[in-house]
Amino acid sequence: MANIVVLGAGVAGHTAAAYLQKGLNKKEHKITVISPTPTYQWIPSNIWVGVGRMTPEEIKFDLRPLYNKWGIEFIQAKAQSFYPEGDEHINTGFVEVEYTNEENKGEKIKIAYDYLINATGPKLNFEATEGLIPGNGNIASVCTFGHASHAWELFQEKLDKMKNGENQIFVIGTGHPTATCQGAAFEYILNVDFEIKRRGLEKQAQVIWITNEYELGDFGMGGAFIPKGGFISNTKLFAESYFVERNITWIKRAGVKKLDDHTIYYENLDGEYLEQPYDFAMLIPGFAGHGFKAYDKTGKDISDKLFAPNGLMKVDADYTPKPFEEWTIKDWPETYQNPSYHNIFAPGIAFAPPHSISKPMTSKNGTPIFASAPRTGMPSGIMGKVTADNIINWIKTGNATMIHKASMGRMGAACIVSAGYGMRKGTAATMTVSPVVPDWEKFPQWGRDIKTTMGEPGLAGHWLKWLMHYMFLYKAKGLPFWWMIPE
Amino acid sequence: MENRLIITKYSEQYYPPTPNNFTLFLRRSIFFQLIRFFILNYKIMKIVIKGHS
Numbered sequence A: 001m002a003n004i005v006v007l008g009a010g011v012a013g014h015t016a017a018a019y020l021q022k023g024l025n026k027k028e029h030k031i032t033v034i035s036p037t038p039t040y041q042w043i044p045s046n047i048w049v050g051v052g053r054m055t056p057e058e059i060k061f062d063l064r065p066l067y068n069k070w071g072i073e074f075i076q077a078k079a080q081s082f083y084p085e086g087d088e089h090i091n092t093g094f095v096e097v098e099y100t101n102e103e104n105k106g107e108k109i110k111i112a113y114d115y116l117i118n119a120t121g122p123k124l125n126f127e128a129t130e131g132l133i134p135g136n137g138n139i140a141s142v143c144t145f146g147h148a149s150h151a152w153e154l155f156q157e158k159l160d161k162m163k164n165g166e167n168q169i170f171v172i173g174t175g176h177p178t179a180t181c182q183g184a185a186f187e188y189i190l191n192v193d194f195e196i197k198r199r200g201l202e203k204q205a206q207v208i209w210i211t212n213e214y215e216l217g218d219f220g221m222g223g224a225f226i227p228k229g230g231f232i233s234n235t236k237l238f239a240e241s242y243f244v245e246r247n248i249t250w251i252k253r254a255g256v257k258k259l260d261d262h263t264i265y266y267e268n269l270d271g272e273y274l275e276q277p278y279d280f281a282m283l284i285p286g287f288a289g290h291g292f293k294a295y296d297k298t299g300k301d302i303s304d305k306l307f308a309p310n311g312l313m314k315v316d317a318d319y320t321p322k323p324f325e326e327w328t329i330k331d332w333p334e335t336y337q338n339p340s341y342h343n344i345f346a347p348g349i350a351f352a353p354p355h356s357i358s359k360p361m362t363s364k365n366g367t368p369i370f371a372s373a374p375r376t377g378m379p380s381g382i383m384g385k386v387t388a389d390n391i392i393n394w395i396k397t398g399n400a401t402m403i404h405k406a407s408m409g410r411m412g413a414a415c416i417v418s419a420g421y422g423m424r425k426g427t428a429a430t431m432t433v434s435p436v437v438p439d440w441e442k443f444p445q446w447g448r449d450i451k452t453t454m455g456e457p458g459l460a461g462h463w464l465k466w467l468m469h470y471m472f473l474y475k476a477k478g479l480p481f482w483w484m485i486p487e
Numbered sequence B: 001m002e003n004r005l006i007i008t009k010y011s012e013q014y015y016p017p018t019p020n021n022f023t024l025f026l027r028r029s030i031f032f033q034l035i036r037f038f039i040l041n042y043k044i045m046k047i048v049i050k051g052h053s
């Protein structure tokens, strides 16, 4: 009997659990999912919760009945420390977790495993930016459904003020010098702008994009080249054109350091310390690992064996420090397996990337200001599935060779950037890149397969985004033939 | 629109391309977008299938 433990029930963890239960006989093998909340949320639709177009109930559901049906044990708890070799009493690897449910809150237990999937995603590191506290004053976030729901309340207050003739400044973008997830902030600013204009309040609103990107459209993936209108142009033009069309202005190469109730303080790559007044701010925080600790059998701290300095888990990536010019797709992991403990995996945002994709930049004062590597939903789902497939193969054949692979240097990603909700008036840009990490050896001219890379704005994009919301929730709910829907 | 150009002259916002009326019409046209919807689906599926090994 194999005992598989999955930490986290987000895109990567829930996908892995779903395929594990499909591929393994549950009478023979045990699957346990551990997550601090019993709900699954479709995070991309938080954007619509943040502008009042969806309610949190429409984007989340309770996982427990589904896991019951699937024969998966669910434990509402958060992982804290890893013991990959066990300890003096327990002979197999285990994790120490703390219950988060009402009945046992704060109580700790040890959960043993034969295979461990760490899919705990990012810690939303708001503390790394002074004053960036969602829900405080004029600061909002859309990173969770709870945050997004508050963002909508704050947004309504501002809409009311504008209706009463007051001017308001909306600043949306990145809230840390090395934050990632620009795509989500980009969607939110476009939706906020759309909702302001829909109400005819644009005269009262100033909408500003603030970003750590070197150029707009970088999105943490070094930008992309897309064929359009007889030219091959960069996503810089695409993003700028989108903003100019809507009268949104921008501040780029900005590392946000601090916020108070009405001012954002930032440093730019020129080393200048500047201020931006605001009435409503939605800034994506930095991402980090959860601060997990790891111990060997004797109790010695071996956290650096499992985790990179940013707290994310080490996997089969090449972490040798090298200059940007020497980066290749071979640096990127393929199986998400920990190199020291082969029965531990980290798909999704939980794995430590070997480096960023965008070129690291430093201000004249030595502050790193650039976009970290993004890991969007589609790659996270694929990594979760590949991890499950490899574990299933290992259990069934006894052969520990990882036969399923999914490198961000080979897989593509599709991202639908919503820019306004509505079946007739809505709009979104459909973006695809392949591969996610540019492969300059295979595609020396554009870094990616130009035939499959695109960026196309229009109403069809909204229909796609809307369809994906229902399709991915259908899949996550394990409804009939869920597995036919790709990640 | 003229207003924007005067205000933004020589700033970053002055230079990027802006869609003309025909492009905006195509982006909103139900008929054209319906065709694009199927093409976009096909293009995404090609990438999705390639990503799994």
Ligand SMILES: Cc1cc2nc3c(=O)[nH]c(=O)nc-3n(C[C@H](O)[C@H](O)[C@H](O)COP(=O)(O)OP(=O)(O)OC[C@H]3O[C@@H](n4cnc5c(N)ncnc54)[C@H](O)[C@@H]3O)c2cc1C
Pocket: A007, A008, A009, A010, A011, A012, A013, A034, A035, A036, A037, A043, A044, A045, A046, A047, A077, A078, A079, A080, A119, A120, A121, A122, A142, A143, A144, A181, A184, A290, A347, A348, A349, A350, A375, A376, A377, A378, A380, A414, A415, A416
């Ligand atoms: C607002 C927003 C919009 C987005 N839009 C898009 C989009 O349009 N398209 C796209 O492709 N991607 C989008 N993304 C990115 C996408 O949501 C992520 O790529 C994806 O959620 C990553 O999956 P994950 O499983 O690694 O992490 P998560 O989905 O964050 O899941 C992590 C899980 O781990 C659990 N957890 C946390 N700590 C612990 C612990 N200590 N122990 C156990 N469990 C723990 C969490 O509760 C959660 O269940 C968006 C992100 C945001 C914030």
